[in-house]
Amino acid sequence: MAQDVSSARAVLLTGAAGRIGGNFFEHAKERYRFRLAHRDAAKLAAAAGEEHEAISLDVADPDACRAACDGIDTVVHLAADPSPEADFYGSLLDNNIKGTYNVFRAAADAGCRRIVYASSVHAVFAYPLDVQAKTDSPVRPANMYGVSKCFGEALAACFANDGLSSIAVRIGAYEAPWVHENPTAEAMAMYVSHRDLNQLLTRCVDADDVPFAIVHGVSDNRFKRLDLTSTRELLGYAPEDDGFALFGAGLRD
Numbered sequence: 033m034a035q036d037v038s039s040a041r042a043v044l045l046t047g048a049a050g051r052i053g054g055n056f057f058e059h060a061k062e063r064y065r066f067r068l069a070h071r072d073a074a075k076l077a078a079a080a081g082e083e084h085e086a087i088s089l090d091v092a093d094p095d096a097c098r099a100a101c102d103g104i105d106t107v108v109h110l111a112a113d114p115s116p117e118a119d120f121y122g123s124l125l126d127n128n129i130k131g132t133y134n135v136f137r138a139a140a141d142a143g144c145r146r147i148v149y150a151s152s153v154h155a156v157f158a159y160p161l162d163v164q165a166k167t168d169s170p171v172r173p174a175n176m177y178g179v180s181k182c183f184g185e186a187l188a189a190c191f192a193n194d195g196l197s198s199i200a201v202r203i204g205a206y207e208a209p210w211v212h213e214n215p216t217a218e219a220m221a222m223y224v225s226h227r228d229l230n231q232l233l234t235r236c237v238d239a240d241d242v243p244f245a246i247v248h249g250v251s252d253n254r255f256k257r258l259d260l261t262s263t264r265e266l267l268g269y270a271p272e273d274d275g276f277a278l279f280g281a282g283l284r285d
Contacts, residue, residue, distance in 0.1 A: 036083070037061075037062060037063075037064065037065045037083050037084075038065065038083075039065075040063065040064050040065045041063075041064050041065065041105045041106060041237070042064070042065050042067065042103060042104050042105045042106075043060075043064040043065065043066050043067070043104070043105065043106050043107070043108060043237060044066075044067045044069060044100055044101060044104045044106070044107045044108070044144075045057060045066055045067070045068050045069060045108050045110065046069045046070075046089060046091060046100075046107070046108070046109050046110055046111035046135060047069075047070070047109075047110030047111035047112065047150075048066075048068035048069055048070050048076055048086075048110075049068075049070040049072075049075045049076055050110060050111075050114075051206065051208065052110055052150070052203070052206060052229065053068075053108075053110045054079075055226050055229075055230060056108070056110075056229075056230055056233050057079065057084075059226075059227075059230040059234070060230070060233075060234055060237075061083070061084065063234070064106075064237070065083070065084065066080070066084040066085070067084070067085045067086075067087060067100065067104065068080050068084060068085065068086045068087070069086075069087050069088075069089035069100055069111070070086075070088065070089065070111075071088060071089065071090055072088060073086045073087050073088040087100060089111070091111050091127065091130075091131030091132070091134055091135055092126040092127065092130050092131050092134065093134070094134045094137065094138065097134040097135050097137070097138035098138045098141060098142065100138065101135075101138040101139050101141070101142035101144055102142055103142075104139070104142060104144050105144060105145050105146075106144065106145055106146045106147070106148065106237050107135060107139045107144055107146070107147040107148065108147075108148045108150075108233060108236075108237065109132065109135050109136075109147060109148065109149050109150060110150045111127070111131060111135075112127055112128045112131070112132070112150065112180070113127045113128055113177070114152075114177075115177060116154060116175050116177045116178070117175075117177075118176070118177050120176045124176055124177065124180045128177070128180035128181070128183070128184070129180055129183055132149070132180075132183065132184045132187060133187060135147070136149075136187050136188070136191050136196070136198075139191075139196060140191055140194065140195075140196045144196065145197060146196070146197040146198065146199065146236075146237070146242075147188070147191070147196060147197070147198050147199075148199050148201060148233060148236040148237060149184050149185070149187075149188050149198065149199065149200045149201065150201055150203055151181045151184055151185050151200040151201055151202045151203065151246070152177070152178065152181045152202055152203055153165075153202055153203065153204045153205070153222050153250075153257060153258060154173060154174065154175065154177055154178035154181055155171050155172075155173055155178050155181045155182050155185060155202055156169060156171060156172050156173070156178075156202070156258070157172070157173060157174040157175070157178050158172040158173060158174040158178075159172050161218060161221075161257075164256060164257065164258070164259050165257065165258050165259065166259045166261070166262070167202075167245075167246045167247060167248060167259070167262045167263065168246075168262075171185065181202075184200065185200045185246060188200045188244060188246075189244055192243050192244035193244075197242055197243055197244070198243075198244050198245075199236045199239070199242060199244070199245045199246075199247060200245070200246045200247070201232065201233070201236060201247050201248075201249045202246065202247070202248050202249055202258060203224060203229065203249040204222035204223060204224045204248075204249055204250040204251075204257065204258060205219045205220075205222040205223045205224065205275075206224055206226075206229060207223070207224070207225050207226055211223065211275075211279075212279075215275070215279035215280075215281040216281060216282075217255070217276070217281055217282030218257075219275070219281070220253055220255070220275035220276045220279060220281045220282060221250075221253055221255045221256060221257040221275075222250060222253075222257045222258070223250065223251050223253055223273075223275030223278075223279075224249050224250045224251050224271075225251050225271075225272075225273040225275075225278070227272065227273065228249075228250075228251045228252075228271040228272060228273050229249055231269065231270070231271070231272075232247070232249050232263075232267070232269050232271075235267040235268060235269055236267065239266070239267055242266065242267075245266055247262070247263040247266065247267060247269070248260055248262075248263045250271070251271045251272075251273040251274060251275055252271040252272065252273060252274050253274050253275045253276055254274055254276050254277075255276065255282075
């Protein structure tokens with residue numbers, strides 16, 4: 033029997049049909065009342081069931097974003113082109129720049145409590161491998177995808193100044209087929225498992241009194257490309273996995 037979540041916190045999840053969105057929904061579907069958003073709502077209808085809602089959403093459409101945010105407490109904004117090779121005019125401008133602005137603007141206008149924005153390790157990817165980026169390190173993107181994520185972090189800071197609680201999560205190398213196929217030491221230093229990122233996103237949604245923050249989404253890897261000190265202190269994040277141990281990458285007997 034499905035659990036009644038009618039009185040739970042209302043969460044708009046954009047990019048709900050993606051790998052991260054789908055896993056987070058499965059993890060938290062009994063904790064929140066979700067409005068699942070994707071370009072094609074039919075892809076989400078079965079998963080939503082009777083307890084949740086599925087809507088079609090093109091984030092490049094500001095009116096659609098305003099409608100999606102109506103009655104929402106927290107927006108978890110995952111929708112974007114996730115490719116480091118994405119073309120700026122062909123994709124990033126609409127999906128990662130205009131779309132991100134539209135969602136922030138809509139969330140603010142609708143009086144949402146918070147937006148949790150999916151940034152990326154690519155916002156600081158140009159640092160040398162022997163430099164561990166901190167949450168307050170100056171951004172240093174290596175590609176236009178990373179630039180689009182820096183833009184989103186700046187939007188989060190800007191809207192936070194006007195009262196919209198905003199948390200930007202720099203997501204590392206999320207568990208994916210390519211990670212299994214080529215588990216290099218560099219990838220493992222950025223690795224984040226399903227359960228660790230689900231925990232972090234939940235903590236971002238539930239945290240009290242966070243006007244603005246940038247937090248780091250990597251697992252408890254023995255070598256970390258992103259420093260976790262401030263993320264642990266702010267949110268109580270307690271990752272359980274270590275990519276190096278899980279994949280045996282970069283280790284010697």
